[in-house]
Amino acid sequence: MTAAAPPQAASQRPAPAPARIRRPAVPAILAVVLIGLLALGVLVSASNGAFAIPLGDIVASIAHKLGLGGAPVEGTGEGVLWNIRFPRVVLGLLVGACLACAGTLMQGMFGNPLAEPGIIGVSSGAAVGAVAAIAFGLTFAGNWTISLCAFIAGLATVSVVYLMSRSGGRTEVVTLVLTGVAVNGLAGALIGLFIFYADNDEITAITFWQMGSLSQATWPKILAVLPLAAVGLMTAPRYARRLDLLSLGERSARHLGVDVERLRLHLIVIVALLTGAAVAVSGVIGFIGLVVPHLLRMAAGPGHRALLPLSTMGGAAVIVWADLAARTVAAPAEIPLGILTALVGSPFFFWLLRRTRRHQGGWA
Structure with missing residues (x-):
């Protein structure tokens, strides 16, 4: 016969758990900040240049185009705004979004924060196509010849890299990287x-062209790259969960039902579309696909469901502000955009390399 519990034991209850302090939703805050930077960058970039346009006139012109009242900019300002400034800004948005999204996919696919789209040869292949078109004076597609050659060469290069690194029905990451090199x-x-x-x-x-620039931006170029960019940017978030599982390691991802080889092939195709489209209309602009995703990963965490849209917005904002600096820092001359991003991105890469080696052993 068991002894009866003391009277005070029956009245005792587990101590209530301390109230959980809810931390601010970092991805949501970052999204608001990036949207604000993006909107401000569009307005400031459209306002500044050899022909200054007041911000109020820009807002009024946009409202006029949308049928919400307002009025067009007086004199030649309306033509400058809609035929020169806005095409350049919109193209910068697309190029930055494509490069940053492609960089996020590459880093997730390789499981390394030092990966970027150029590592599988997309940028260099596109450069070969564009340079060949210029050197041989090709004009079979009119003004689209250089962009078309760059895009086709970029896709062809990725195909060659993938096929050469594939063996026994599988593609190893190390072989893919070395083949790309x-x-x-x-x-x-x-x-x-x-x-x-x-x-x-x-x-x-x-x-x-190799230095990268948005100076040749036109609405037809934007319409040409928009479908490819839209397909890549809209398809990429579908792979967020599988990228999160892949970050656990290939073996663990396979046990959890991920077809790693098919996933890698799909991601390579998306990266090729995004990077090839961006390089074809802007030239080679480096470090966007490396710097932006890694900074946002450190701020918002490794989850790709939030990281992919944040990187897309971040890349677009960075290119818009960088292009504004390229146009105005040395006015009336223009610094090539690729040079400016390299000047800023290279020191960051060195810092990132040392940090990664200290914490993870580099490319281990």
């Missing part, structure tokens, strides 16, 4: 060969 080296040699046989005018055009 080799293809990038070959692409650099081909570009040098084309430059060697080009004349002075062609060399000038090749050099300017």
Whole structure:
């Protein structure tokens, strides 16, 4: 017969758990901040330049176009705003969004924060196509020839890298990276060969294209790249959960039902579409796909459901502000956008490399 419990024991209840302090939703806060930076960047970029346009006139012109009242900008300002400034801003939004989203997918696919779209040869392959079109004077597609050649060459390069790194029905990450390095080296040699046989005018055009710029932005170019960008940007979030599972390791992801090989193939195709479309209309703009996703990953965490849209917005905002700086810092001259992003991105890459080596052992 068991002893009866003391009278005070029956009245005792577990101590209530302390009230849970809810931390602010960091991704939501970041989204609001990025949207604000993006909207402000669009207005400031459209306002500043050789022909200054007041912000109030820009807002009134936009409202007028939307049928919400307002009035067009007086004189030549309306034409400058809608035929020069806004095409450049919108193209910058698309290019930045594509590069940053592609970088996020690459880092998730390789499981390494040092990965970026150029590692599988998309950018260098697109550069070879564009340089070849300039050096050989190709005009089969009119004003679209260079962009078309760049896009096709970028997709072809990715296909070659993937096929060469595939063995026994599988593609190893290390083999994919090393193959991309080799293809990038070959692409650099081909570009040098084309430059060697080009004349002075062609060399000038090749050099300017390799430095990256949005100065040739037009509404037709935007309409050409918009479908590809829309397909890539709308498809990428569908892979967020599988990317999160892949971050646990390939073996764990397979046990959880992820077809790793098919996932990798799909991601490579999306990255090729996004990067090829961006490079074809803007030239080579580096470090956006490396810097933006990693900064946002450190701030918002590794979950791709939030990281993909945040990186897309962040890349668009960075390009808009960087292009504004490229146009105004050395006015009336214009600094090539690719040079400006490299000047800022290179020191960040060195810091990121040291940080990654200290915490993770580098490319382990």
